[in-house]
Amino acid sequence: MTPRADQADPAGPHPVVEPLPALTSLRFVAAAYVLAFHFAGYEAGRAAMPDAVFLGYSGVTFFFLLSGFILAYNYQRVDLSPRAARLRFLRARVARVYPVYLLALAIGLPWFVVWTAKVVPPLQTLMASGAVLAPLGLHAWVPGAACSLDCPSWSVSAELFFYALFPLLLPLALRRPGPTALVTLAAWAASVALAILAWNRFAPGLSLIAPTTDAATLLAQAIKYNPLLRLPEFVAGLLLFVLWRRVRLPLGVLLTWAGAAALALVAGVETIPEPLMHNGLTAVVWAPVILAGAQVRSGPLTAGWFAFLGRISFALYLLHVPAYAFVSSLDRTVLAGRLAGTAWLTVALATLLSLAAASAVHLAIEEPARRRLLRPRAPAREAAPLPSA
Template sequence: MDQRPALPALTGLRFVAAVQVVLFHTRSAAPGLQRASFLDPFGGGYSGVSLFFVLSGFILAYNYLTPDGNGVRSVRSFLVARVARIYAVYALGVAIGIPVLIAEASRHGGVMANARFLLAVIAANLTLVQAWIPAYACRLNCPGWSLSVEAFFYLLFPLLGWWLCRRRTAALLVIAAACLALAYGAALLYLRVDPDKLGTVTAASYATWLSVMKFNPAIRLPEFALGIALGMLYLRAPQALGHRAAIVSLVAFGVACVGLAAHERLPYLLVHNGLLAPVYCVLIFALAAGQGPLARLLSTRPLKQLGEASFALYLLHVPLIGYCARLFALGGITQNDASWPWALMYLVACQVTALAVLHWIEEPSRVAIKRWLSPSPRTD
């Protein structure tokens, strides 16, 4: 299959999705920011993960599938490319999260008393299976749970993508609707049954079944499958929106912003698990056409660069909270006493770190891992 044209606006969109999540955690880490009402929309920034899942399915379909029903040519090459893409930065996130995890254990019974648990959490994270274990999913480096979910998606993609790319357009639309029904239905069933007896569920809630609903890869699969179906629809009709793509992208972006602003009036679990996925689908489809002011803005060189670094930004920003808090405190800037200066310095530190990791770790390691895992040419 020939290399398809790049979709630069979607690279810029990755940065927007990452910033959603980063600002959500920044707002939580700096208590003074919670009194700033204009930051309220970022209280729903966790929805950015849903955007990542849909976008991931779309991009993989665009790069690996064909409109006439051909799937992944080499499963090995596909999986090697995925490991090379994610694992070095992911492992870095685990590494810098381990001291934070150990420090937490030392405050709750001591490291030796928690040694078995610590080793189990680290092993689960290194093997990308933590999202299957509710107690481990958000330990060590919380954003890593979504990479555990993505790893499951990658394993399924060669077969799932092959099956979806052979479906007719009408069937893809039905499948997309079914994916949304499954995502919404699972969340609504949890809220109706309330197996954890929480009553009201918020972003601060924690319970075993709630963790299953939020983090379990099988529960989040409909969002990824929706993205694959969307990618196939785009491959078959990339100019379906025509000149309307520009206005459609702006409207979809506006609706997404309104949805985030209204997150406190909506069921938390629904927002977390894909309530805005249809809006994200429209936004992705329209931006892929590359038309209009929003697409041009997201395609600019600075935003493309930030989009490339968004993976590191997303994966490293949570463990960096603890390190930045200790560093900034040396200069008398704390999370509680000076939230705005603290938050601004933290965000700059995160972005600088992400760009440095992109250029000095992520890109070189991607090449090295591909070379290491790819079969060597025969010499006989």
């Protein structure tokens, strides 16, 4: 029997809701898209990368949108104003992200040490600060540190900021969606406009995605990773849920919308300013995809194997860069560079290792740790009365 949204789970931070399995599966699609972007960049570079693959960084925009959508879906009937409710929410989010997050940071430490040693101050000092800031979830705020220790982890730093604001943002989105949408759109437009002006002024002709100087690298990270600049994408996810709750557009309309928007963005890769494309414009593609996925109740996206891939997607996202670094290091130290001339084999090995590691971590660490952290605490026992004299 499918649980209803109004059935309370006394042990959980929110009422039990009806599963949305297609959205779980789509998480894997987005994670795989980010993986393809990174691996193609490592092996082929931008010049040999198809434009559609180059936009793989936009998978993070999907995750921010989906995070807002799902959290609004789960907590729409929860009053988060009491301190106890907020603490339950934050405990649930920490249990969800921190076990794999800390593991990924630990796995990435050897390459962090090597890469940090190769650069010079001030970038070296900023990169080294990631060793302290990343475990605290603060590194996305500091250019240089944001991408120093397992680069994909910057988005978790941003998500932790979103979680802190969620109890304030959810009531605004649910009760005043119109004004909230206008303020969010204005804030996004202003931040992107300033980012474009700064990039054109201080790094003209360079790529935001792969800057070639230390100064441009720091500016690029300030634009790409700063949680405040990415907040509109999360709020857009909250508002997307409000739209979905009120209006159910036909699947054909949503898929046509997503396809047309995707074609337009791919065609405009060379002309659309990179800060605009990187920091949220691709939501015009991902928003209808999420709306469509929320309606799907049958078909391949709801298959058990696809849902499992969706459940390991968080681990896949965080572990694929260390997996690639491991394969590359193995090739240099053990295989004498034999993989260097066969990019497809390097990518295939790194992909298989990423999937295997993500599956193992999900089953052996992520889920057991989450259940343990969310286990209800046993009530304190009252002290036995002292025997009378």
